Amino acid sequence: MDNKAFFDLVYGVCMLSTKYEDKINGCIINTCVQVANEPARLAISCINGNLTPELIKKSGIFTLSVLDSTVTFDVFKRFGLQSGRDVDKFEGIDHLLDEQGLPYLAEHADAMFSCKVVSSQDLGSHTLFIGEVLDAKVLSPEPPVTYGEYHSRIKPKPQTVEQKKxxxxxxxxxxxxxxxxxxxxxxxxxxxxxxxxxxxxxxx
Amino acid sequence: MDNKAFFDLVYGVCMLSTKYEDKINGCIINTCVQVANEPARLAISCINGNLTPELIKKSGIFTLSVLDSTVTFDVFKRFGLQSGRDVDKFEGIDHLLDEQGLPYLAEHADAMFSCKVVSSQDLGSHTLFIGEVLDAKVLSPEPPVTYGEYHSRIKPKPQTVEQKKxxxxxxxxxxxxxxxxxxxxxxxxxxxxxxxxxxxxxxx
CATH class of the missing domain: 2.20.28.10 (Rubrerythrin, domain 2)
Structure with missing residues (x-):
């Protein structure tokens, strides 16, 4: 099996958020697809052990901010490279609340979806949630960013540090x-x- | 709910194929994401009633050809705009067979995945299959095509037909x-x- 083949799959990128009791949290995911109609349902897959899916299992609700092409590495650092167990990821970033009281991004997102979990499946490394879409909004006219663009354009390139002794x-x-x-x-x-x-x- | 929000989700495009008894068939899908590791598993969603998912329910195996940016509208017409109940969709198009004996595209695909179904979920309009990846190959260096590019660049623009009576x-x-x-x-x-x-x- 050539694992490089997996890099040829196309993904968008979303900030996935939820709230359980007083704790709000969000993370970055690259797996969000519409899987059914009437009612519209989205599938998302989240790494087990991360705080956001743990909270979603308890709250049964989640909201997606679909990241657009204006997104900067700061958004990825904030939501993707630290844990909500250590920090409040929403402190100091513009966000709005949907009708469920869940936060979504006021900038760098072209659409949002408010969902309630209708099924979940533990796949070992990840949990697959299927959410019924309760509300959806277009937020910006910018095109969505792809996961490929994140790697090629947004993520900082590793710098060649001269290791001189x-x-x-x-x-x-x-x-x-x-x-x-x-x-x-x-x-x-x-x-x-x-x-x-x-x-x-x-x-x- | 603003249904235009759904256009802001990012998708790739695949030709999904299977074989049951002597019948091989394939269709176009825009929902294929990796949902778990160890072993790697992909999720796909297919419209109920179409022949390919009906055959997959019986065969328990499927193969994906991830379409690349060289793909032409002919491939979409062949696999997406006619039914395998009426025609042999693989007649007259270059294809190879994987170890399961399932066809995949010899051209216009940048990667292929051979999968066995490990679970399926009927969602009414669609069925969601989760497949364990048994084999994966990189087929071309071309970038994958997105569903957005299909709509903006590949699909013919509707022509103004003069409806003369x-x-x-x-x-x-x-x-x-x-x-x-x-x-x-x-x-x-x-x-x-x-x-x-x-x-x-x-x-x-």
Whole structure:
């Protein structure tokens, strides 16, 4: 099996939110498709262990903000790269409340769907929820963002950090060489008496 | 509820195929997402009543050809706009067989997945199948096509058909006018005796 084939599937990206008792939370998912009509139902799949699906199992309701092409990495960092167990993910970000009292994004979303869970299926690594759509709104004229665009355009590229290791320091005045990674702050050149600030690193 | 919101969901497009006894068939679907890992499982949703899901319910196996950006409208016409009850959809199109003996596309697909059904759920209008992935291959370096691109770029634009209604026929030889939508094939001009083939339509 060639696992690279899975990268050829197309996904959109949503911020999935819910509320149980006083706790509101949201996360990023890339699996939201309409699976049936009359009534319209959406399927979403969420990683087990994450807080949002745990809360959805108790609340039985969820809301989706479909991310549009204006979305920035900050939204992914906020909802996707930290846990609602540690922080309030909605603090300091513009959001609205739907009729269920669930938050959805006021910016960077082109549509929202308010849903109630009609079935769920534990698939081991994930839980698949099917939600009946109770309300739907168009929020912006921007096109939706794809998961491919997130990877190619939005997610920061890993930077090539030059891993230079310092093996010594050289006096830029007289050329004296000090052996060792760390030059003491109060070091003075034994040849020309210039201070540590006149030394430059020698790399391996 | 604003139904236009549903157009803001992102989908890829696949040709879904199966085989039961001697009948192979395939159709176009826009709902295929990976919903779980270890083992990898895909969810697909199919319209009830169509032949392909009916065959999948009996065979318990299916294969997906993920359509890539080179796909033409012919593929959609072949697999999406006719029924396998009337035609053999695979006749005259290049295809390969996977280890289950199911056909997948030799062109216009960037990946394929061979799956066995591990669960199905009747949702009224559609059936949701979850398939465990038994094999996966990358087939082309082209990017996958999105359902949005199908609508914006691949599907022919509706043409303005002039709905002209014929109210009569005029003899092009002598100008005699016949009243009525249909000119009998054996009609002869009462003025000049020329045949029906010399008459031209008069539009409303």
């Amino acid at each position: 310092i093996k010594g320091w050289k006096c830029s005045i007289c050329g004296y060489e000090y052996e060792g990674e760390t030059l003491p702050e109060d070091f003075m050149c034994p040849w020309c008496s210039h201070p540590a600030s006149d030394f430059e690193p020698i790399y391996e | 014929i109210k009569g026929w005029k003899c092009s030889i002598c100008g005699y006018e016949y009243e009525g939508e249909t000119l009998p094939e054996d009609f002869m001009c009462p003025w000049c005796s020329h045949p029906a083939s010399d008459f031209e339509p008069i539009y409303e």
